[in-house]
Amino acid sequence: MNVTLSDKNILSEKKEFTGVHPQKFALWLAMASMTMFFASLTSALLVKKGDFTVWENFRLPSVFLYSTITVISMSIVLQYALYCYRHAKFSMFRPSMLVAFLLGCSFLALQFTGWQQLKAMGMTLTGNLSASFVYLITAMHGVHIIAGLILTLLFIFFAIRSRKDPIYELRDIINPKRQLNLEMLVSYWHFVDIVWVYLYIFFRLNYQ
Amino acid sequence: MQTAQSIENAHAQGHSGVEHPHEETFLTKYIFSQDHKMISKQFLITGMLWAIIGGFLSILFRLQLGWPNETFPFLESILGKWAEGGKISQEFYNALITMHGTILVFFVLTGGLSGTFANFLIPYQIGARDMASPFVNMLSYWFFFSASMVLLFSFFIQTGPASGGWTAYPPLNGMRNTAINLGSGLGFDLWILAMALFIISVLLGGLNYVATVLNLRTKGMNMMKMPLTIWALMFTAIIGLLSFPALLAGVVLLEFDRLLDTSFYLNNIVINGHLLGYKGGSPILFQHLFWFLGHPEVYIIIIPAMGIVSEVLSVHSRKPIFGYKAMVFSIMTILILSFLVWAHHMFVTGLNPNLGAVFALFTLLIAIPSAIKVFNWIGTLWRGKIRLTSAALFAIGFVSMFISGGLTGIILGNSTLDIQLHDTMFVVAHFHIVMGVAAFFGMFAGVYHWFPRMYGRFMNETLGQIHFYITLIGAYCIFFPMHFMTGLPRRYYSYANFDTFNNFDHLASFISISAIVVFIGQLIFVVNFFYSIFKGRKLEGVKHEDGYEYANPWEANSLEWTAPIDRLHGNWPGEIPTVHRWGYDYNVNGREFTPQNEPIRPGEVVNG
Secondary structure (H helix, E strand, O other): OOOOHHHOOOOOOOOEOOOOOHHHHHHHHHHHHHHHHHHHHHHHHHHHHOOOOOOOOOOOOOHHHHHHHHHHHHHHHHHHHHHHHHOOOHHHHHHHHHHHHHHHHHHHHHHHHHHHHHHHOOOOOOOOHHHHHHHHHHHHHHHHHHHHHHHHHHHHHHHHHOOOOHHHHHHHHOOHHHHHHHHHHHHHHHHHHHHHHHHHHHHHHHOO | OHHHHHHHHHHHHOOOOOOOOOOOOHHHHHHOOOOHHHHHHHHHHHHHHHHHHHHHHHHHHHHHHHOOOOOOHHHHHHHHHHHHHHOOOHHHHHHHHHHHHHHHHHHHHHHHHHHHHHHHHHHHHHOOOOOOOHHHHHHHHHHHHHHHHHHHHHHHOOOOOOOOOOOOOOOOOOOOOOOOOHHHOHHHHHHHHHHHHHHHHHHHHHHHHHHHHHHOEOOOOOHHHOOHHHHHHHHHHHHHHHHHHHHHHHHHHHHHHHHHOOOOOOOOOEEOOEEOOOOOOOHHHHHHHHHHHHHHHHHHHHHHHHHHHHHHHHHHOOOOOOOHHHHHHHHHHHHHHHOOOHHHHOHHHOOOHHHHHHHHHHHHHOHHHHHHHHHHHHHHHOOOOOOOOHHHHHHHHHHHHHHHHHHHHHHHHOHHHHHHHOOEHHHHHHHHHHHHHHHHHHHHHHHHHHHHHHHOEOOOHHHHHHHHHHHHHHHHHHHOHHHHOOOOEOOOOOOOOOHHHHHHHHHHHHHHHHHHHHHHHHHHHHHHHHHHHHHOOEOOOEEOOOOOEEOOOOOOOOHHHHOOOOOOOOOOOOOOOOOOOOOOOEEEOOEEEOOOOOOOOOOOOOOO
16 A cells, blocks of 8 residues: 555654653653752752741641642542543543542632731741742642643533534544543643642641 | 545554645745754754854954944944944943853754754654654744744843843842843843743753654664764753753742742842842852753753764764764763752852862763763774865864863862852853854754755855864964953953953954954855755755655765655655664775665674
């Protein structure tokens, strides 16, 4: 068979893979990069904390515990959504994606409440460095959450639009490209959630 | 039928969906292209424009340094209020050196160099149709382009571009106070925005480069058969992925200080007798975050050039590369060490001297892999049948520059010596030779060597040779005398008030004249480049059965020359060639050269 270039997918020929789809591998590299970003921020915090003359200690607002529970449950829901997708249970897949999305939104709301509580304690952004760091790091993490929410919303949009027509379902949801995208999206969420759990433990150890 | 089958194939392999045949429009082919070759050319040409701008800025401040008492009326007509009466203002002088550094370090030698050659060579040389994610690759260029636009825009605002040094140290840059420094106003906010966009571009590109090299190699291309260019570009991308986030964190904190009045880097600032409210910050923290990128950054700049030079030297001296494995492991060593030496930029910040000794030790250790590489390049040249093409000349020039600049690195790496030499012209001479000029030489070698692959035409060889000799001699004339300007501080607007430095006036004028000559010499290259794209000597090819013409102008072994002269999307019209040997079989087993895709014949001595 004479295959023309445009017919074959430029990436799907037999190659020496590391066993992972290259785009998924690229996502892992991106995670390494994001890890370095948060490592830089938290090590900056540690450096400043070592300076006893400026550091003003305070107790971390309790609401951050609830946001931690929220991201963990979000990860579980997303894993369940992926399970439903893989077993073609779309009636459960769509609502669980929606629940995950709402959990992500409520995480942001809880973080915002955390800021309000900090403010009520008298720890403002421009006040002591110890508080500035909490605002800064939660904000930077929040940016990653927002990015994830936008991508999730796109996915939900396709899933809901195609719910009535099996042809659309094939085109927009059930194909290898979408499956790869969904797997990458779920991995990204797990990563961002784990980063928050790390940050929460880090904060708890440093603010007490 | 055919389509149905390929759909099945795509599904069976479980990867991304089918790519339907589509018409290429001007917009998808030249502007929002997802083809690695076009993206590489976009990076190259954007980088070249930046290099011209950045170089021109240096000519402007060299006018001030070379002839501090003269006026140049034409400056006022082009710079307006920044050069009233034909003399560059002090504020603008600072902006010039700041932007010169930023543009050359980031936009030319990182974006322009890595962006061009990683995009161009990785898919070609490992035998891949394109990058792991062509779309993300396109994004990488467009983030680079937006960063460029933001930075360019900052030249045209009321308060002028950033002027607090390319290292952006607080507290000078930590406040939006234009009363102290004009460039610390909006100009510096734009600088930070440009850098943030630029970092995103580098990260998106880097993900692709590493993922492509590790996942998309053709059959038989195991890691130890890869050309050294690929090793170099992959390690460069890894360094970028791990170090650029630290700079991003650093500038985010800086922008918090500037816009939201936090005090991460600021403490007890007194301006005009008033104590400002900033409390508890430390400017040294920024230096740590900055140099945690800043030092690996110099390897991000030089390692791609090293890879290009290794390839070009081997091809043009018709000899196998000397010490292939040593080359790979020395880049790997440099990669690891590059993360352990950042504080050698901070010996004078009050760093604990014992800690300084540790950093000095690691810094000096880098001399070992560097020396191994230099030895191997010379070993490759030794008794080779060297073809002195422009590409080869620039590669040899790279080795010369790298040695000259590397030797002063040993001096500056010692904390005891560096504390004396810190912020003097000696440092300027060192890093310009070792990473500025040397990296440019690597880039030129690469452009002359791969130009036929990029455009199907040659660059003019005579102009190339003239370009080389002007650049080599001129660059030494600029930077070598700087070693002997004893104690002369860098970044000063004028030395008129210091009697000690009076006797350097003629030397400074000489350097400035050399700089102008070298800058004009680069315009020869620019003219040659653009002229050759349209009118250069055509690459003569041989027509194969599949109807495509093939050519191997340098008689090189690597896979990029097994693709047709026409740059197809997907690179090879049929199957991707399978690799059977390493890429450096020149003049072994009785053959001038043996491409990587030729099977090993019986009785052949297998190398690499």
